[in-house]
Amino acid sequence: MKYVLKASEMKACDNDTIERIGIPSLVLMERAALSVLQTLDEIGICPRRVLIAAGVGNNGGDGLAVGRLLAERGTEVAFYIEGDPERMTKETRIQKNILENLGISIQSKLESAEYDMVIDALFGIGLSRELTGGCRKAVEEINLLKDRGAVVCSLDIPSGICADDGKVLGSAVRADITVAFAFAKRGHLLYPGREYTGRLFVKDIGISENSFADRKPSAFYYKKEDLHMLLPGRSRAGNKGSFGKVLLIAGSRDMCGACILCGKGILRVGAGMLKIITPSCNREIIQQALPEAMLYTFDEMPEEEKMQQAFKWADVIVAGPGLGTGEASLFLIEKVLTCIRRLPVVVDADGLNLMASEGKLRQMAQSASVEGGLILTPHPGELMRLVQREMKEYAGCQEAFARELSEMFNCTVAAKDAATLVAGAGRKEIYINISGNDGMATAGSGDVLAGIIGGLLAQGMRGFEAASLGVFLHGLAGDEAAGRKGRYGMLAGDIGEAVALVTRMD
Numbered sequence: 001m002k003y004v005l006k007a008s009e010m011k012a013c014d015n016d017t018i019e020r021i022g023i024p025s026l027v028l029m030e031r032a033a034l035s036v037l038q039t040l041d042e043i044g045i046c047p048r049r050v051l052i053a054a055g056v057g058n059n060g061g062d063g064l065a066v067g068r069l070l071a072e073r074g075t076e077v078a079f080y081i082e083g084d085p086e087r088m089t090k091e092t093r094i095q096k097n098i099l100e101n102l103g104i105s106i107q108s109k110l111e112s113a114e115y116d117m118v119i120d121a122l123f124g125i126g127l128s129r130e131l132t133g134g135c136r137k138a139v140e141e142i143n144l145l146k147d148r149g150a151v152v153c154s155l156d157i158p159s160g161i162c163a164d165d166g167k168v169l170g171s172a173v174r175a176d177i178t179v180a181f182a183f184a185k186r187g188h189l190l191y192p193g194r195e196y197t198g199r200l201f202v203k204d205i206g207i208s209e210n211s212f213a214d215r216k217p218s219a220f221y222y223k224k225e226d227l228h229m230l231l232p233g234r235s236r237a238g239n240k241g242s243f244g245k246v247l248l249i250a251g252s253r254d255m256c257g258a259c260i261l262c263g264k265g266i267l268r269v270g271a272g273m274l275k276i277i278t279p280s281c282n283r284e285i286i287q288q289a290l291p292e293a294m295l296y297t298f299d300e301m302p303e304e305e306k307m308q309q310a311f312k313w314a315d316v317i318v319a320g321p322g323l324g325t326g327e328a329s330l331f332l333i334e335k336v337l338t339c340i341r342r343l344p345v346v347v348d349a350d351g352l353n354l355m356a357s358e359g360k361l362r363q364m365a366q367s368a369s370v371e372g373g374l375i376l377t378p379h380p381g382e383l384m385r386l387v388q389r390e391m392k393e394y395a396g397c398q399e400a401f402a403r404e405l406s407e408m409f410n411c412t413v414a415a416k417d418a419a420t421l422v423a424g425a426g427r428k429e430i431y432i433n434i435s436g437n438d439g440m441a442t443a444g445s446g447d448v449l450a451g452i453i454g455g456l457l458a459q460g461m462r463g464f465e466a467a468s469l470g471v472f473l474h475g476l477a478g479d480e481a482a483g484r485k486g487r488y489g490m491l492a493g494d495i496g497e498a499v500a501l502v503t504r505m506d
Contacts, residue, residue: 435478
């Protein structure tokens with residue numbers, strides 16, 4: 001697990017490291033500069049002619065130090081500082097004086113020339129206003145140099161990106177590489193900032209978790225090396241009942257594909273048994289596609305007695321994929337919501353649409369839900385319908401609405417998007433997913449995710465943890481599928497099949 005910081009959280013860590021622990025700010029600056037050179041070495045970039053575009057804040061000082069170290073290696077380096085000299089920080093002024101003492105000149109204006117690399121050190125994480133004037137022109141000039149073939153490396157965060165939410169503040173540098181110091185920032189992981197960040201490298205410069213004190217950051221993410229510690233354990237002496245029984249309520253006429261995709265996600269992630277409740281018209285197709293599953297099928301309306309038997313059998317319920325919104329579907333979701341106090345329940349797709357449109361279901365969910373008992377997996381449209389807001393309000397507010405929905409229903413919310421977030425009722429922390437790719441924007445991908453989460457719950461994981469790991473696994477499987485099929489050609493079924501590959505621990 002890795003923490004993701006807001007600008008204020010990072011500044012508090014920075015100050016604590018300098019003032020309480022006693023590491024001077026110039027030492028941190030030098031270590032930051034060294035970490036940039038280390039990153040370039042690691043990825044095999046050896047620039048010949050470099051432009052350092054620095055600001056007057058400490059991020060600019062980092063850039064000047066990087067340029068000096070590159071020059072010591074024999075690289076041809078040009079330096080430019082943008083901003084009011086009167087506002088230059090003490091540390092950046094010292095770095096500027098070192099350059100002058102070495103006889104290195106600094107440009108008074110950003111001159112157009114041929115560079116094979118630009119170091120973007122105009123603004124760090126403290127930027128909160130829209131760029132204007134010379135600062136905006138400098139950003140636009142860096143992007144022009146990129147278009148001409150220069151590799152752009154941003155220090156800590158691309159200039160013009162808000163560190164807290166990834167918004168573009170008027171204009172922003174489109175980096176190829178970003179070297180973040182100490183910890184990733186939210187603006188690296190949330191769109192559109194994630195797109196501007198390019199390849200992200202997080203480097204240790206001497207600021208550690210010791211400086212969190214009692215102020216733990218409010219967001220985190222997983223990396224692939226965490227996987228062996230996150231997956232639920234499996235006993236060699238276990239049996240199919242040991243690994244959980246999942247009841248899947250899904251599918252309708254002409255919509256059994258969602259049911260199959262979700263069912264495969266459940267089984268591929270390791271759940272022991274699967275029973276499906278679905279209309280009779282889907283029986284033959286599902287039996288062929290998922291022979292491992294047990295079935296209860298119905299014609300017009302399901303029998304309540306058989307449903308209650310299925311509820312007693314199950315350890316987890318997943319409901320909604322391809323279910324439709326007709327009378328039988330409404331009846332099914334109503335019965336499912338009565339189980340929340342006893343069983344973990346994952347609601348997806350049409351189950352969410354019914355909860356959004358039917359006041360009775362909303363009331364049932366709000367009154368019956370207990371912490372960890374209900375997991376909702378909405379895409380942006382479903383999320384906004386559930387919180388009863390207009391879609392135009394969504395941009396830049398994904399976290400706020402995910403938290404609002406989690407509190408509204410006292411539940412866990414996996415808010416699906418290009419960067420999926422997981423929020424839990426009463427929790428300060430939020431999970432930000434970094435796995436996955438744009439090839440996953442394909443029909444049925446969300447059904448696989450609902451199944452993965454259900455399968456993890458069946459193996460004993462709690463709601464927030466299962467949703468966070470489920471989202472991460474889903475993205476890893478998407479990356480595996482993209483590697484095999486390509487981002488254009490991959491299908492949701494490829495994601496489901498790839499779950500088995502990314503969870504292999506042997």
